[in-house]
Amino acid sequence: MEVEINELNNTRWYRMLSGIIIALTILFTWKLWGADRLAPTAPLFGIQSYSYGLWGNMLRIGIIISALMFAFGLRLFEWVLLALLALGFADDLNRLRPDFYQYFIIVGFWGMGGTLRNTRLLNALRIMQAGIYIWAGLQKLNPSFWKLAPSFFFNASVFNGMPHTAVHLVMVMPLLEIAIGLCFISGWFLRPAVVAAIVLHILIVIDLALIHWNVSMMLYNVFLAAGNFLLFNKTEYGFFSDKILKGFIPKVAFMLFVFMPMFNLFHVWPHYMSAGMYSFRTRFGCVTVDEDLKKKLPPEALNEITVSPRGQFLVFNTWLYNETGCIPNPQSFVYNKMYLQLKQRYAASDSVRLIVYP
Numbered sequence: 039m040e041v042e043i044n045e046l047n048n049t050r051w052y053r054m055l056s057g058i059i060i061a062l063t064i065l066f067t068w069k070l071w072g073a074d075r076l077a078p079t080a081p082l083f084g085i086q087s088y089s090y091g092l093w094g095n096m097l098r099i100g101i102i103i104s105a106l107m108f109a110f111g112l113r114l115f116e117w118v119l120l121a122l123l124a125l126g127f128a129d130d131l132n133r134l135r136p137d138f139y140q141y142f143i144i145v146g147f148w149g150m151g152g153t154l155r156n157t158r159l160l161n162a163l164r165i166m167q168a169g170i171y172i173w174a175g176l177q178k179l180n181p182s183f184w185k186l187a188p189s190f191f192f193n194a195s196v197f198n199g200m201p202h203t204a205v206h207l208v209m210v211m212p213l214l215e216i217a218i219g220l221c222f223i224s225g226w227f228l229r230p231a232v233v234a235a236i237v238l239h240i241l242i243v244i245d246l247a248l249i250h251w252n253v254s255m256m257l258y259n260v261f262l263a264a265g266n267f268l269l270f271n272k273t274e275y276g277f278f279s280d281k282i283l284k285g286f287i288p289k290v291a292f293m294l295f296v297f298m299p300m301f302n303l304f305h306v307w308p309h310y311m312s313a314g315m316y317s318f319r320t321r322f323g324c325v326t327v328d329e330d331l332k333k334k335l336p337p338e339a340l341n342e343i344t345v346s347p348r349g350q351f352l353v354f355n356t357w358l359y360n361e362t363g364c365i366p367n368p369q370s371f372v373y374n375k376m377y378l379q380l381k382q383r384y385a386a387s388d389s390v391r392l393i394v395y396p
Contacts, residue, residue, distance in 0.1 A: 057109025080375035116149035137258035158285035169295030171219030177317035178212035323373030
């Protein structure tokens with residue numbers, strides 16, 4: 039009975055943690071959740087977004103209130119929150135980030151899972167968490183990560199003068215993530231895995247703070263560390279148990295977080311739904327710039343133009359990040375939406391073209 043009570047309390051805390059983190063992330067990415075910005079949006083339907091002015095503020099406030107109601111256990115607010123998040127994603131696909139993809143699925147699991155005592159809900163959350171770590175590590179096992187990650191993660195002044203050490207530390211990260219995920223999904227060495235994950239996330243948060251990068255990812259790392267403690271501390275279960283995949287919700291978790299990310303290796307399943315952030319496998323987009331377009335662009339966009347022997351390029355990633363604190367959803371479809379909106383907004387000529395790397 040003691041185990042059941044502990045799990046019940048941890049599940050309540052996990053729900054509260056999820057709702058509060060969603061509300062805080064909306065506050066820290068306020069500009070991303072409205073269309074009142076200079077950087078183009080990427081609406082799912084058409085070219086123009088609808089969350090301007092009052093509508094944008096209503097969407098933000100509605101999500102925050104619904105997230106807090108969800109956090110404190112009010113039933114049916116799962117579905118209100120899901121509906122508002124879906125509206126936000128449809129209005130701008132750049133909001134469908136790795137953190138909000140996971141939050142969305144978590145809230146959906148709660149809507150389907152019913153009561154807090156639902157063991158299948160807990161198993162689904164555990165499978166989800168394990169899959170995220172496994173694929174976050176596997177995605178980083180590529181040449182670009184070894185080449186680019188040290189300069190990204192260790193470019194803060196406190197790390198200057200230790201490039202060789204930095205390389206070795208970066209090489210450990212994907213292996214550690216895979217090991218943590220395997221422990222979580224097998225049920226073996228859970229406590230050491232939880233401790234290792236907490237240490238890893240503390241280091242990532244410190245590094246992101248030092249380089250002043252992506253506040254929402256700092257909150258996401260806090261969420262993952264705290265969530266690991268609540269899901270895996272003082273519990274006994276295992277993926278190899280005949281009960282772990284019983285029920286609809288655990289099977290959905292397995293499909294979305296363990297099986298489907300495999301297809302991202304072939305660019306069939308989206309990067310942000312496959313724990314691909316910071317793997318340096320993701321695409322980035324830019325547009326060529328001619329003199330006519332330069333005359334029409336706002337100063338904030340002109341600052342993001344890079345000049346090379348091959349021409350002038352306006353980089354979507356830095357433009358959106360400097361305005362919202364978030365980079366674009368790295369899919370060709372999303373960049374194309376932003377490109378079409380840019381061309382329409384500034385009446386750009388046909389010489390302005392979209393380039394997506396790699």
